[in-house]
Amino acid sequence: MNLSYSECSARERLAALLDAGSFHEWLPPQARITSPHLAQLGVPSSFDDGVAIGRGRLAGQDVFVAAQEGAFMGGGVGEVHGAKLVGLLRRAQRERPRAVLLLAESGGVRLHEANAGLIGVSEVMRAVFDLRATGVPVLVLIGGANGCFGGMGLVARCADRVIISDVGRLAMSGPEVIEASHGVEEFDARDRALVWRTTGGKHRYLLGDADALVDDDVAAFRQAALDWLDRPRPLDLAALEAEHTLLAERQRQAQGCDDARELWQRLGVPEPASVPDLEVAALRPLRPALPETP
Template identity: 40%
Template structure:
């Protein structure tokens, strides 16, 4: 395992779930819940002849960002594509509930300092969605996680962190959208249906999953940032995610609420306006939308570094 300084300078995209969990919080502060030594794994996979992991492919724990407790969920895409089942879904829900309990305890003990000590939930999504081996349990886990996010609303900020190899797809794309804030690197991707599935169902003429440039223009972070489905776009370093989470931890909840994409009638209407725009435009490529939102040379944007992109990009204006 790399030391903390090495982790901070490492690629988030290449890091495993435990490295991301350790690096997103302050040095030496992370404590893991149900670590591999506890051997808490899925009871369903052995029945199907599938290998298990002793953390069920999801690292959960708590650390600090300054005085803010940060409850971390970090998914491992190398284990069944980061898919969600009964155990790792339960770990996610329990971690979020612990954040809510911590918020109540801190408010009771430090009422005058609560804002400076308010907890935060950070979920590093690396998942293709539901674990088909545990279909019903996995679907239930999706619902329970979203329900737990709703319980946090206005109390504890929930941040989706997306920047790993698998991306965030399937039902977990819905789950990520239900968070308060989304932070991505350029390599991050979010979508409901994965590119390969679209190609399989609709044909290569509709969507060529082997065209990586097309995939990133459609599901990638730059596109999500332009259309305001991503709040922060950062360089691909664990330390940059750490720094951004520390900034979000200091933002008042009233401002956090303004960063959401769903969760109110106004936000639903805003999304409907975007859907209507796409229906009216019938764009052939996401770059058509980029140009509509004020980017005169949209073809240049994918080739830019993150820093160059952030200096010049024009984003959808939210109503």
């Protein structure tokens, strides 16, 4: 029986993703580590500040994990939330697990504590790079209902690998933010088909922003994590230059495109209008060849 990843809570995802009974949580809700900023504003808090961190095993291999809870403030990053992620990554530098898995579900930084959240995101990004430099890979899994936007969208692309489901979403700015900033004529956040064409997992996979595209199934995420565990991305000048080349080519191809379907056509995807309706297994072979770093 398939277990929907998008319908699970953060801890349900961890329990199903990791070896049975292997997850050990650090700073659990019993520790009552809450945001001081929310309390000062009279906003309800969560005893884990919206993220579960700890260690577990993946097919017998020791891994550190973090799972954001989208049901609490959309997985938004505040001071404590960010500090828990940074602490996890710093501990991984010392103890050198096989990998770190970040189960991202976030609308970005909490507006209630925006400055503290922005600082937290920047520290998470730095900690990701510091950890990768030691040889410990960081994998980001995206498939929650809130997607992965804002600062966490940046964190995801700092990682070694991104695994996303066909119902997952990844971007810097969320649809509502774009509409609020530039108007509904620029981007209609109520147009669900447009939102998924622009930020959805299929689009991100076709463009190369995600390394693996999976079904909305916890078992599929687990297998993809195992498949990419031994394929870290080099953190060196050659890898950076390859990424810049890829982005420059994408910018060239996207010139004048008003919709993702036009870009898919330019990428050589046959029958681009059919992409949103394709099953994951049928879509994977359609991704254009991308320059891959060793």
